[in-house]
Amino acid sequence: MNGKHRLSAASSPHICSxxxxxxxxxxxxxxxxxxxxxxVYFYGPRALILTAISVGxxxxxxxAYRRLMKKSNTLGDLSAAITGVLxxxxxxxxxxxxxxxxxxxxxxIVVKQLFGGLGKNFLNPALxxxxxxxxxYPIPMTTWAKPLEWPGLGISVPGAVTCAAPLSAEFMGSGIxxxxxxxxxxxxxxxxxxxxxxxxxxxxxxxxxLIRGVIRVRIPLAFIGTVAALTFLFPQGNGHLRWMxxxxxxxxxxxxxxxxxxxxxxxPVTAGGELFFGVGCGLFTVLIRYFGSYPDGxxxxxxxxxSTVCLLDKAGMPARFGVAAGRRKAFWKKFRAGGKxxxxx
Amino acid sequence: xKMRMKIRQQLKEGLFTRNPVLVQQMGLCxxxxxxxxxxxxxxxxxxxxxxxxxxxxIVALLRKIIPDRFRVLCCIAVTAIFTTAAGQLLQSFFPPxxxxxxxxxxxxxxxxxxxxxxxTFAFRSRVDAAAVDGAxxxxxxxxxxxxxxxxxxxxxxxxxxxxxxxxxGAGIRILPEGAxxxxxxLPAGGFLTLAVLIAATQYILRRMAEKNAAAEKEAxx
Numbered sequence: 001m002n003g004k005h006r007l008s009a010a011s012s013p014h015i016c017s018x019x020x021x022x023x024x025x026x027x028x029x030x031x032x033x034x035x036x037x038x039x040v041y042f043y044g045p046r047a048l049i050l051t052a053i054s055v056g057x058x059x060x061x062x063x064a065y066r067r068l069m070k071k072s073n074t075l076g077d078l079s080a081a082i083t084g085v086l087x088x089x090x091x092x093x094x095x096x097x098x099x100x101x102x103x104x105x106x107x108x109i110v111v112k113q114l115f116g117g118l119g120k121n122f123l124n125p126a127l128x129x130x131x132x133x134x135x136x137y138p139i140p141m142t143t144w145a146k147p148l149e150w151p152g153l154g155i156s157v158p159g160a161v162t163c164a165a166p167l168s169a170e171f172m173g174s175g176i177x178x179x180x181x182x183x184x185x186x187x188x189x190x191x192x193x194x195x196x197x198x199x200x201x202x203x204x205x206x207x208x209x210l211i212r213g214v215i216r217v218r219i220p221l222a223f224i225g226t227v228a229a230l231t232f233l234f235p236q237g238n239g240h241l242r243w244m245x246x247x248x249x250x251x252x253x254x255x256x257x258x259x260x261x262x263x264x265x266x267x268p269v270t271a272g273g274e275l276f277f278g279v280g281c282g283l284f285t286v287l288i289r290y291f292g293s294y295p296d297g298x299x300x301x302x303x304x305x306x307s308t309v310c311l312l313d314k315a316g317m318p319a320r321f322g323v324a325a326g327r328r329k330a331f332w333k334k335f336r337a338g339g340k341x342x343x344x345x
Numbered sequence: 346x347k348m349r350m351k352i353r354q355q356l357k358e359g360l361f362t363r364n365p366v367l368v369q370q371m372g373l374c375x376x377x378x379x380x381x382x383x384x385x386x387x388x389x390x391x392x393x394x395x396x397x398x399x400x401x402x403i404v405a406l407l408r409k410i411i412p413d414r415f416r417v418l419c420c421i422a423v424t425a426i427f428t429t430a431a432g433q434l435l436q437s438f439f440p441p442x443x444x445x446x447x448x449x450x451x452x453x454x455x456x457x458x459x460x461x462x463x464x465t466f467a468f469r470s471r472v473d474a475a476a477v478d479g480a481x482x483x484x485x486x487x488x489x490x491x492x493x494x495x496x497x498x499x500x501x502x503x504x505x506x507x508x509x510x511x512x513x514g515a516g517i518r519i520l521p522e523g524a525x526x527x528x529x530x531l532p533a534g535g536f537l538t539l540a541v542l543i544a545a546t547q548y549i550l551r552r553m554a555e556k557n558a559a560a561e562k563e564a565x566x
Contacts, residue, residue, distance in 0.1 A: 102526070110537075114544060135528035 021118070025078035027214045028259065031205035032085050035255070038188050038198035043093040044150025046157075047194050053097050055084035057104035065113045079118045083107050086126035086259060089195025090252055090299060091133070093145045096156035099137055103129040123306045124266045127299045134294070142295060144191035163191040177238050177246055185249040196252035206258030215262040218271065222278025223257040223285075224248065230286040251296035253285065260299075266306040272316025273309070280305045280312075352477055359481035365458045366489035366539075367546040372458035375449040376490055377535040381501070382516070384509040386494030388442045390487030392435065392450060394480070396427045397459050401467040401479030403427075408468050420463040421454065428454040441508065458486060489542070496538050501529030 039047040062080040066073055074080075087103050107129035112121045134141050145151050149161040180190045188198025196202070209215045228244055235243035247253075261267060261281050268277050281301045288297025305312075314335075365371050372393075379385045400423045404411075411419045432450045435443040443450065453459065462482050467475035498516070499505055503525035507516030528534045 110541070114541075132528060135531065135533070136526045138527075
């Protein structure tokens with residue numbers, strides 16, 4: 001678990017890898033730092049406090065549940081910390097602190113630990129908590145602070161200067177472009193959720209993860225590519241390219257594509273499955289943005305695809321060496337007929 | 346003495362170890378739909394209790410007359426008679442409650458939990474045994490329903506007893522306004538709460554079974 005634990009190898013030759021859950025999660029946390037810095041620059045210290053409370057809440061819930069159920073302590077693998085940061089990143093900065101603690105509870109206890117802890121949850125905890133909070137507290141969850149007008153640090157900030165987010169329902173549904181320029185959208189000088197506004201910083205973080213080999217490029221590429229293609233082909237006015245760029249930079253697309261859709265536990269492991277997964281995320285994102293009533297489709301799209309992962313993995317299974325085409329067909333026939341699908345013979 | 350032991354055993358099974366909602370998971374449609382307030386739960390629970398008790402007794406009385414191949418049909422017909430009566434009573438004495446329960450009162454006639462009790466138990470039992478079983482199972486159903494109602498109303502709208510208690514039937518406010526988890530009052534929240542309750546029941550049952558197994562092992566030694 002802590003990266004130093006060495007398994008005894010059964011057959012030769014093996015290389016001891018320094019990677020473990022903890023080091024991977026640490027890389028993800030490092031990759032999220034640039035976006036957090038940008039959030040603090042635009043929205044003030046409240047962004048940092050909200051993130052810290054969320055991380056603390058998640059770690060505490062994890063610790064308390066594991067302790068109460070007499071299970072091993074899993075604080076060290078840092079997965080709860082990532083859930084905390086990601087949940088804070090998809091919440092507006094003016095959100096009262098107690099609401100994010102409820103989100104932490106839902107993410108860690110209900111979505112993750114009740115299903116057995118890390119590796120056994122079928123939904124991304126942070127996204128599920130975001131959907132839960134959207135349903136419970138729709139107004140605080142869609143009150144966007146104006147960038148560079150730092151809101152106060154109290155539990156709730158009723159007097160904060162707010163503005164419309166570029167990705168409001170009116171924008172995506174009726175094809176009106178926001179006031180912000182493309183440069184502002186890219187850097188993050190817009191209203192929106194705490195960590196999702198700065199596409200630039202998220203791309204830097206995503207590139208770091210790709211270079212370190214923490215995530216593979218297939219899911220983000222397929223996800224962003226599908227959204228780009230669909231918004232380019234079916235713009236809601238304002239020109240093909242311009243509309244596409246605004247759609248890519250607005251909302252939590254970059255955050256979702258690099259950090260949430262690539263979650264190991266809730267994404268497919270086979271190459272074909274990963275491509276399907278990314279394309280499905282992109283398709284549902286555009287459909288929800290165009291026809292749905294929620295401001296941003298990314299989180300719900302990823303949640304929908306999360307629940308199809310085990311099927312996608314089966315669909316993307318590579319051909320087994322030595323299995324002839326006819327036998328493979330027979331295998332699928334048997335699988336569809338409700339057989340166990342364990343063996344082709 | 347033997348009868349009393351048997352009733353106690355039935356009570357334990359109906360209320361807890363084989364609870365119709367939390368363990369057998371039967372008749373869930375009305376449970377999920379009406380459990381948004383405690384008041385609804387009381388109305389629904391009492392209706393089910395009355396209908397199941399009366400139907401069990403009548404089916405047990407008629408069990409020698411009803412041909413075996415028509416037993417499902419006859420059970421539903423008997424249940425439907427009492428459901429209609431319960432619906433009429435609710436409508437004339439508690440019109441607001443009747444409005445809120447809506448279609449789910451007539452649907453009691455087709456409740457799978459009631460059908461299973463009348464068709465499998467009452468049809469093969471003496472009248473007294475059938476009456477006890479009907480009452481116990483309905484109590485278990487009502488108890489689970491009330492538990493679900495209480496959790497959903499308390500955490501969802503922050504009140505208890507809405508439509509019955511408090512000023513203007515608004516219920517007794519326990520959580521501050523705007524703090525409730527609104528999703529729990531929506532249909533999705535019904536599934537969420539029920540799932541958590543079922544998980545908790547399974548956990549407790551498993552712990553009990555483990556404890557029993559350990560005690561038996563010790564007794565053997």
